Amino acid sequence: MSKGVAITGMGIVSSIGNSVEENLNALLQSKHGISKISSIKTRHIDEIMVGEIDLSNEELIKQLNLPESQNYSRTALLGVVAAKQAVENAGISDINDCRTGLISATSVGGMDMTEKYYYQYLEDETNHKYIGGHHAGDSTHKIAEQLGITDFVTTISTACSSSANAIMLGARMIKAGKLDRVVVGGADCLSKFTINGFKTLMILSDTYCKPFDNDRTGLNLGEAAAFLILESDEIVAKENKKVLAYVSGYGNANDAFHQTASSENGEGATLAMQKAFKVSGILPEQIDYINAHGTATPNNDLSESIAIQRVFGSKIPDLSSTKGFTGHTLAAAAAIEAVYSILAIQHNLIFPNLNFNTAIAETGIVPVTKVKEKQINYVLSNSFGFGGNCSTLIFSKN
Amino acid sequence: MKNCYINGLGCVSAQKTTESGFLDDIVFYDTNILPVINPNYKEYIPPAAARRMAKGVKMGVVASSLALKDAHVEVPDAIITGTGMGCLQDSEKFVSAIIDNDEEFLTPTSFIQSTHNTVGAQIALGLQCKAYNFTYVHSAISFESCLIDAQMKFNEDEASTILVGGVDEHGKHTNDLHHLIGHIKKEEAGNTDLINSKTEGSIFGEGAIFCTLSDEQTEHSYAKLVDVEIYSQLSEEHLESRIKTFLEANKLSIEDIDLIVLGNNGDLTFDSYYKTIEEGIFKNTQQVYYKHLSGEFNTASAFGFWLASKIIKKQEIPTLVKINDQPKKIYKNVLLYNQYRGENHSLVVLQSC
Missing domain, CATH: 3.40.47.10 (Thiolase/Chalcone synthase)
Structure with missing residues (x-):
């Protein structure tokens, strides 16, 4: 059994903090980041709650020292901040001292600028610099430029499982010997596009989301970015690197059921978890904590619960969804939850599932609702997206 | 492998x-x-x-x-x-x-x-x-x-x-x-x-x-996909050395390449990348392009991949894709090179089965 791929650094910005430290503190204090929309001009300002990051674009541009001519979308700005933190955390002084790649994930990309200037572009040239930044690869390209990565740079977009798949690809590339080091993660900012999109699907909660609660009413959207540094065993040994945790297993499967809904029997999710166990070589009973996808939509939480029951039988490990803290940050969700999974391993802690009262009638699963201390060796993290995309990652201490 | x-x-x-x-x-x-x-x-x-x-x-x-x-x-x-x-x-x-x-x-x-x-x-x-x-x-x-x-x-x-x-x-x-x-x-x-x-x-x-x-060859196989590399940034001056390194890693030399499939899209500013190798290391190699047939789009290089696979299997080159006219030969090793606006470069090697 291989011990997996070493994680040597991480960085994060979310609605509960602009660093790993701040995120950990908020998790420990059960302090969520959900509030009414303040930074986006929308007619739904009073009816929708989101997880916003308390830094304006102007502040981020200043923090990153970007020139006047910059054409960064908010996704790119958040991504660069988190990725730079991760590189610093891993103690990397020269990013090109070995074969380094970047795999990022996003779903909205530069949509925030597109929706802002959509018709104005046709009228005057003021904001034409943003036109080329609409496509999903643009934020990744900018992160690569800021980090100095010039070769292997790509972007994955599989809706809400995107950054799980970025982490998975990175781990596979290290194992295959194609890269020595890879920055993996994802970024998504809030936009009218996603706010209205999820609203039309009628899966937005009008109050704080309640993952795994019988009376859950939908999700809160959020914005975030998080990145991990994965390094080969050779680099870790050569530089005597501190390893935060390992990517021990991973699996992706397709539910092949419906474009936006999960199947009743959680088929795709079950397959993803089973594949992750196969790669990891561990057994379900070795999992100490499940960081669930748990979006708090009626459909997801039931389907995921059933899948968990299928995989774990009657012995379901401690479980929580941290989306009550951050909201659902779409393509970034799996990356920020990877950071939380690693923190769980490092500090032997389980973070609470906020706003839970009553177990789902069909499954009776009760999540952990208060911070819980216990030895954590293995964490399983689920992320599922539109198009039936189901991904599972397993992180380990040793 | x-x-x-x-x-x-x-x-x-x-x-x-x-x-x-x-x-x-x-x-x-x-x-x-x-x-x-x-x-x-x-x-x-x-x-x-x-x-x-x-x-x-x-x-x-x-x-x-x-x-x-x-x-x-x-x-x-x-x-x-x-x-x-x-x-x-x-x-x-x-x-x-x-x-x-x-x-x-x-x-x-x-x-x-x-x-x-x-x-x-x-x-x-x-x-x-x-x-x-x-x-x-x-x-x-x-x-x-x-x-x-x-x-x-x-x-x-x-x-x-x-x-x-x-x-x-x-x-x-x-x-x-x-x-x-x-x-x-x-x-x-x-x-x-x-x-x-x-x-x-x-x-x-x-x-x-x-x-x-x-992973298994059949009697219908078009070609073998040998290797692929991508580069976010690559300067014109480093292009030829990058290609050589990539080919060497696959135990191939410039002379081994029988056909090169290029992503020229008619943009005066950025087609210079292709020009560099058309007139440089691949001067004596048969060159083809395809974006006049497909148009430019983010995945237009897949059309180039389709074209290369077909040429290898049929061993014939449609006249209208030829950039130059080299004597006909057996097209065994084919190199594909593409970039868009000077960024996101790719190299792919295909080989006849």
Whole structure:
């Protein structure tokens, strides 16, 4: 059994903090980041709650020292901040001292600028610099430029499982010997596009989301970015690197059921978890904590619960969804939850599932609702997206 | 290392590529927007389902069906899709609806379709394929990222047949904007003499090109996929040395390359990358290009991949793709090079089986 791929650094910005430290503190204090929309001009300002990051674009541009001519979308700005933190955390002084790649994930990309200037572009040239930044690869390209990565740079977009798949690809590339080091993660900012999109699907909660609660009413959207540094065993040994945790297993499967809904029997999710166990070589009973996808939509939480029951039988490990803290940050969700999974391993802690009262009638699963201390060796993290995309990652201490 | 063979192809493009000929009846355009020649979608998709599908999904379903059928595969062990913009028309529809109606009276259909992985997901749904399903969305190297992933999947013993494709559709508003910023040529250039264009920008196309890859060779195999590399940044001066290093890693020299397939798109500023090697290390090599036939789009290089695979199998080069005229030889080792606006470069080596 291989011990997996070493994680040597991480960085994060979310609605509960602009660093790993701040995120950990908020998790420990059960302090969520959900509030009414303040930074986006929308007619739904009073009816929708989101997880916003308390830094304006102007502040981020200043923090990153970007020139006047910059054409960064908010996704790119958040991504660069988190990725730079991760590189610093891993103690990397020269990013090109070995074969380094970047795999990022996003779903909205530069949509925030597109929706802002959509018709104005046709009228005057003021904001034409943003036109080329609409496509999903643009934020990744900018992160690569800021980090100095010039070769292997790509972007994955599989809706809400995107950054799980970025982490998975990175781990596979290290194992295959194609890269020595890879920055993996994802970024998504809030936009009218996603706010209205999820609203039309009628899966937005009008109050704080309640993952795994019988009376859950939908999700809160959020914005975030998080990145991990994965390094080969050779680099870790050569530089005597501190390893935060390992990517021990991973699996992706397709539910092949419906474009936006999960199947009743959680088929795709079950397959993803089973594949992750196969790669990891561990057994379900070795999992100490499940960081669930748990979006708090009626459909997801039931389907995921059933899948968990299928995989774990009657012995379901401690479980929580941290989306009550951050909201659902779409393509970034799996990356920020990877950071939380690693923190769980490092500090032997389980973070609470906020706003839970009553177990789902069909499954009776009760999540952990208060911070819980216990030895954590293995964490399983689920992320599922539109198009039936189901991904599972397993992180380990040793 | 496991081998990776191209066992099936399907191509929906601005040329008659779903028909039996091999670019022997070229379609010429006098505009800068090349639409696909629509196949008879009804042959592949029930009309009721087709009405709900985005153009990209329909093209993708047809191209993937053709690629699977060509390889005699029913359900692949993985589906890996590349797309620069996803179902762009639905993205445009949803953004304009938000603005035009001030966020009221919206319906979810176009939002759902706009998700980048819709094409890969809809193919999986149609085939009831529960396997690995990834979508890469990184500009000009979206398709090549899929190829790299697929090669690794074979080596991981996770698959023996993989459906890989590239798909992008036109979006009118987006094309208008790219015209405004000069990424589409200001003047109506058409596609007859694109390679000799003396202006900036390109002509835009759309299409869906899928292939069935397998770790086993069959009597129908087109070619072997030897290696793929992508580079986010690469300067013109380092291009030749990068190519040499890449070839050496595959135990090949410049002289071993019998054919080079280039991504020239008629943009005076950036075609200089291709010029460098056309007049440099590959001066004496047969050179072909294809974007005058397909138009430029994020996954247009998949059309180049389709072209190269066909040339290797048929051992003939359609006249209208030739850049130069070298004496005919056996096309064994073929190198593909593409970039867009000086960024996101890719190198691919194919070999005859």
